[in-house]
Amino acid sequence: MAAAAPSSSSKGSLREDLTCAICCDLFREPVMLPCMHHFCKPCISRYWRGTLGPVSCPQCRKEFHSKQFQTNFLVAAMVEKVRATTSDSYTKSLEKKLREMMESHRQRKENFILGVRKDKDLINVINRVGTDIKTRIKGEFQALHQILEEEKTSMLEQVTREQEEQLEKVQRHLEASESAITDLEENMQVLQQFSSAVDNIEPAELPQLRPFSHVDRVHHFDVDAFSNRYLAPLQYMTWRRMFKSLRPGLSPLTFDVDTAHPSIHVSRDKTAAVECDFMTQHACHSKRFLQCVNVLAAQSFHSGRHYWEVEVGSSAKWDLGVASEAVDRRARVKLSPENGYWTLRLRNRSEYWAGTQPWTRLQVSCSPQRLGVYLDCDERKVSFYNADDMSLLYTFKNGPRGKVFPFFSPCISDGRHGLQPIKLLHHPAESLHG
């Protein structure tokens, strides 16, 4: 407000300067007398009316020999300006303008306050999510550390146990040998006494001696056998055992032949499925896909977290993911979550799509040979990874409820490219039992 003060006071003094000393109002048709004083033309005319001789200035009393004045257009213009800027309508419009400016400032401030609040909320969200993720990571690593710690403890205990067994054997042998030495020394003493007295005493029988104690042969300890078991590729052995303890680890899936479309040939070990141009005469089964070239895994999931990997090689086309148990196997349906399918698909060798409705095109830099599918039943999420480098390709947020099966479709080949099977990957650690 300090800035406005000089302007209003200067305006006030200007108004005073432009006020007629006779009528005490703003000049009307201002005129200037030879003494340079100004008055309204009507005021000075009325003031001098009736005077015939010399006249005087009402302000400075200076006398003039005749009624003379001249119109001052500059002052007239200034008076008009002051009159205009102090008029009611002008003041009202000015007030309106001020109110509008105030309102626009208030509005802008309100928007910024809203933006600040949003930013602060966002900061909280980012911090919370970051903390959650870190807690989760710590938990996962804690679990890994625990597995390793348990492996280490168990292995060290085993070495200690074997070491103690060996020591105990040697200790027993040592004690037996020492006891035998004592026996022999005592016998030797008795014999010595007997021998020195043999001339003085009558011939008698030999003294009573302690019997020889039997001590087994010296214990054989096979250093190599003891150490070789532990000097094996220890880290790799431990890692393989650890692999089995991973939660979730790699689910060892197999194809369910009873679900396979007649054009799909499943390998004898049920880990490879390929589309053929001849129909296999399968037994009729209510689980079988009859329209689409699909096949399910024999394993199903309805709770917990599960991960599996699929090798697709350099196929030009495939679909894979999860399917609800209830999907219609007899009809040709679009693979979308609405129809019970959460899938990733490849078309034309290099176009990757998420099986949403409509499809979502994915930017995948290099063609993965292996795909990872991560199913979190509890959080209802299905994620797809490039299993070559474990980069995330896509996540379905509204995943399935209830029982689902891993789903695969080698699609119908166009004949130009060799038939490429879809392979279910099993890690070798799976065969390492115990």
Ligand SMILES: [Zn+2]
């Ligand atoms: Zn006047």
Ligand SMILES: [Zn+2]
């Ligand atoms: Zn004067």
